[in-house]
Amino acid sequence: QAKILRELHDKPAVTKDGTEIGLQANIEFPEEIHHALSNGAVGIGLYRTEFLYLAAESVPTEQQQYETYVQAIQGLEGRPLTIRTLDLGADKVVEDLTPSSLWNERNPFLGCRSIRLCLQNLPLFKTQLRAILRASVEGPVKIMFPLISNVMELRQAKMILSDVKEDLEDQGIGYREDIPVGMMIEVPSAALQALTFAHEVDFFSIGTNDLIQYTVAVDRGNERIASLYSAAHPAVITLIKEVIRAAQRAKIDVSLCGEMASDPEFTMLLIGLGLRNFSITPPALPEIKQLIRSVSVDQCRRVARKVSGFDSNREVLNYLKGEAGKIM
Numbered sequence: 043q044a045k046i047l048r049e050l051h052d053k054p055a056v057t058k059d060g061t062e063i064g065l066q067a068n069i070e071f072p073e074e075i076h077h078a079l080s081n082g083a084v085g086i087g088l089y090r091t092e093f094l095y096l097a098a099e100s101v102p103t104e105q106q107q108y109e110t111y112v113q114a115i116q117g118l119e120g121r122p123l124t125i126r127t128l129d130l131g132a133d134k135v136v137e138d139l140t141p142s143s144l145w146n147e148r149n150p151f152l153g154c155r156s157i158r159l160c161l162q163n164l165p166l167f168k169t170q171l172r173a174i175l176r177a178s179v180e181g182p183v184k185i186m187f188p189l190i191s192n193v194m195e196l197r198q199a200k201m202i203l204s205d206v207k208e209d210l211e212d213q214g215i216g217y218r219e220d221i222p223v224g225m226m227i228e229v230p231s232a233a234l235q236a237l238t239f240a241h242e243v244d245f246f247s248i249g250t251n252d253l254i255q256y257t258v259a260v261d262r263g264n265e266r267i268a269s270l271y272s273a274a275h276p277a278v279i280t281l282i283k284e285v286i287r288a289a290q291r292a293k294i295d296v297s298l299c300g301e302m303a304s305d306p307e308f309t310m311l312l313i314g315l316g317l318r319n320f321s322i323t324p325p326a327l328p329e330i331k332q333l334i335r336s337v338s339v340d341q342c343r344r345v346a347r348k349v350s351g352f353d354s355n356r357e358v359l360n361y362l363k364g365e366a367g368k369i370m
């Protein structure tokens with residue numbers, strides 16, 4: 043087993059017919075980079091920076107954030123790092139940081155979380171952006187905004203980024219001017235307006251964990267209704283398909299970083315829908331790579347076409363399990 047994994051590590055994630063698939067990893071701390079690379083990741087597609095805040099005893103300073111990001115960049119030795127700005131709130135709360143009003147929200151997942159919280163706490167947001175920009179001279183860093191639901195929100199976030207760049211400029215502090223800026227597609231409104239958004243960002247990353255919960259109105263952590271929470275829901279698949287298509291039309295990169303990308307049952311479907319970049323949890327990398335190497339794009343397209351004719355998650359899942367089972 044160890045030998046198979048070692049051999050797999052040096053082989054690229056290409057389909058049988060030679061289509062290259064970008065396999066990146068999701069991390070919460072820079073310490074995980076070593077594991078991600080040893081499992082074959084070609085970069086980090088999602089760095090959940092809020093964990094720096096969740097783990098710290100007090101709010102991390104700009105310098106502490108800067109050093110943490112530099113540590114991550116150095117660990118990657120030239121491979122890309124997508125830093126997602128703070129995604130606090132809802133299930134990820136920090137007492138020092140979150141306004142007490144947040145604790146009284148009746149619907150925290152629909153409340154002041156993530157980019158919304160940042161846009162209402164500009165010093166917090168700007169401090170993080172400064173740290174990211176300062177670190178960006180050390181390697182190929184990208185910035186990604188979470189939970190964008192509205193174009194005005196994206197434009198505001200980009201404006202603040204420009205302000206921070208200007209401040210750095212004035213202070214003679216270096217940063218990468220053309221740092222790529224992307225957004226998560228994890229709210230149905232953003233998915234439905236993907237083509238508009240695609241003209242305003244350099245890349246998308248589809249966050250199915252949230253996209254599913256907001257599409258089917260099922261709290262992603264509620265056990266009682268867990269059976270209704272499904273990546274195989276035809277409505278979810280339609281949204282993903284449209285987002286990929288919008289990115290293709292606008293010629294921007296699109297990746298998928300929700301748990302769905304780590305689940306081998308969905309690999310063929312996603313490739314068939316046109317997805318060429320996955321960002322997944324490090325332990326799942328070898329299995330997904332092996333699967334990618336065992337299929338052809340044509341075969342995946344047939345799977346996607348077949349799935350588009352189904353009307354229930356059960357039907358979709360049964361079929362996908364069967365197809366994956368034939369290969370693995």
Ligand code: PEP
Pocket residue numbers: 088090129228248249250251252253299300301
């Ligand atoms: C997602 O929503 O799919 C995602 C990747 O973000 P998180 O799980 O951190 O909310």
Ligand code: MG
Pocket residue numbers: 188228249251252
């Ligand atoms: Mg999310």
